[in-house]
Amino acid sequence: MLFTQDSLDRLAAGELDLAFRRWRRPAVRTGTALRTRVGVLEVGEVVVVAEASVTDRDARRAGYADRAELLARQRPGEDRQLYRIGLRFAGADPRTELRADTDLSAADLDEIVAGLGRLDARSGRGPWTTEILRLIARNPAVRAGDLAARVGRERLRFKADVRKLKERGLTESLEVGYRISPRGRLVLDHLTQAATDPAHPEAG
Incomplete structure (x- = not known):
């Protein structure tokens, strides 16, 4: 409705x-x-x-x-x-509080990242969660259809993917498009660090 x-x-x-x-x-x-x-x-x-x-x-x-x-x-x-x-x-909405919660330890962040990895594994099309987080972080308040086109996705399926990130408090909807939440920014920074740190278990 x-x-x-x-x-x-x-x-x-x-x-x-x-x-x-x-x-x-x-x-x-x-x-x-x-x-x-x-x-x-x-x-x-x-x-x-x-x-x-x-x-x-x-x-x-x-x-x-x-x-x-x-x-x-x-x-x-x-x-x-x-x-x-x-x-x-x-x-x-309980997700509102979750989006603002950045009191996360390294172990908490690793657990969130592991959950994103499970979403990727179940998708049948390979990793997508980090790509979508980065896309939204770079393009706040851009129409979902335009964002979907940039990653070659059908609009409704793209929106369903974003909802999965929203359930985890990582993104939020705007009147038009989305933006990354404070929690999502922390997770994205953690992912970026992991990708550049050879000692991190997520690297490689």
Whole structure:
């Protein structure tokens, strides 16, 4: 589910607690945790509703001026149904704290690097994690499609790879593109040092 920044801010403040979407099939289910730029949103009840049952109060709880605006903003299509989605702000995204955590020992860094090595090994196409970290570090706030093209990757697969790095607190998403996190910078510096230090176990 996509939200505007204003809606996210209002959801985090508790001013909104509903969303409406016209879908062919539900894109979320009860209990889903949606990680957003302002924190985690927890999905409550997801139900199909008739347009006639939507009230102005419902619309305001979803961030619209009234039901007419809400309905006008929905995707058209006879094969779609209107879903009413309950939402609750569940707190900060744990990855936010992880991104800022640079209190890492050499052993911690080696463990993170080993985890990246396992991602590389499972990919079936060889090492990619360090390449993507370096690419993002050199090109903050560049569109994902443009970054993907630079490394010969399809955009959606490239974004899936970046999400794996994001889960480890190494990158973060911006309005456009990405940037490397403080933790990611530390890991990248460690990788660079390892590559130039013959005595380091990762070198060679």
